[in-house]
Amino acid sequence: MAHRVLDPDPLKAKATASALRLYPYSQRDNPLPTLHLSPNGRKWSGTQPRGLLYWQGLAKALESEPVLDRDRIMLGMLQPLGIEKDKHFKPDEIQKKILTEAALVGEAMARAIGYAKRFNNVKVWPGKQWDISLFLKETSQETPTHTQFDERTSWFYEAVGVSAGMMGREVGAGQVYLEAAKDKNAQWLQGEKNYHLHVPANAPVVQFWSFTVYDNETRCFVDTGLKPDRSSRDEIIKNSDGSVDLYFGPKAPKDKPATNWIKTNPGKGWFTYFRLYGPTQAYFDRSWILPDIEALK
Structure with missing residues (x-):
């Protein structure tokens, strides 16, 4: 069972993870120790085989x-x-x-x-490229009238698990997954091009936001040898009003802070999840708006 701890303090995170125990209910009185394996330093693929x-x-x-x-x-x-x-x-x-x-x-x-979702009301904001990535009604993928077949296909082609907390239904709790595979002009995001995203100040989160870049064929992190994500908990450069400008492309922009740049691979398409951890009311009433990703010339 994969798990992650969101505490920014590495010692607290390690203690929390180590305290997790998993065992058959029948062995609850005398369970065997739980073996914890760290993925750090290991290279593995979460991609299903083809053909x-x-x-x-x-x-x-x-x-x-x-x-x-x-x-x-x-x-x-x-x-x-x-x-x-x-x-x-x-x-x-x-x-x-x-x-x-x-x-x-x-x-x-x-x-x-x-990547080209056509579900009713899947857009987060009218006229924007951001979609609600996890568009299931329930974790069971069932509605009163049918099974959400295409919605299930959409999510599980890109992801490997689902929980009630990931559905973003409660103010101040859980997570929200916003997805973009196209830029402002509805063009697919390409690794050889340079892009910019402006994250307005006062993001609607209790905890933090994060932006992660994924390869659109493997659905794994872009494999560039560098960190594939940035978050509000990182040491990134903020503007005077608290907003953040992020940049994406094969080479770091010369006149922009490298801390705000995520490397992409030429010749490979990508998509992103913009996550809100502990979404606040400004997300649910859509008063906070995330602009589209823009291609740079």
Whole structure:
């Protein structure tokens, strides 16, 4: 189980994380120690494999997963493909070709659903490029009339988990995830171009805000060897009115503070999450407005 601690004090954060214990309820009276593994210094990929490897991984994962009611329709659709619980996945050459192409087409559909969201009221502010990234009604992805299939596809193509606290429903608590994949002129964000974002003063947060850049193919942090994010808790340069100017591009701008710059990779597209930790009323009534990301000449 992955977890993170938001306390800015590294000693307090380590103590909080170390105190977390996970064990079967049946062992609650005498649980085994919980093993904590730090990702620091490790390079790993959270990207799903493509092509036939996707189906092979899916078949393998199915072996260790319980069959839930919500999954039965999907499992029924997998059976004609040769993927079935407690049965070995052995596609022939024709099936391999078809499944390889199907995985690529399916991912293209997921990317379109995620990066060009078309849900009603998904825009945070009218006329802006910022979307509400986590657009599920409930963590179950169920509504009184239907399952949120496309909304689920959009979120889980980009992310790996969901909780009630991530849905941004309560003033002063939880988080809000705002997403942009295009600039002010509705052009896709590109790693070879330079961009600017002005974050107005008095951001609507109890805790802090953060801006993170992700590769739009891997959905992982942009791999530049440098930090892929900036937040209001970092040592960034603020303007006299408390606002912040952030910059993005393959090279640090010569006349701007490097602390306010995030490096991007030429030839690779990117998208971002602007997170509000502990969103305040100014977010919910939309009185605080985050401008669009602008391309620089």
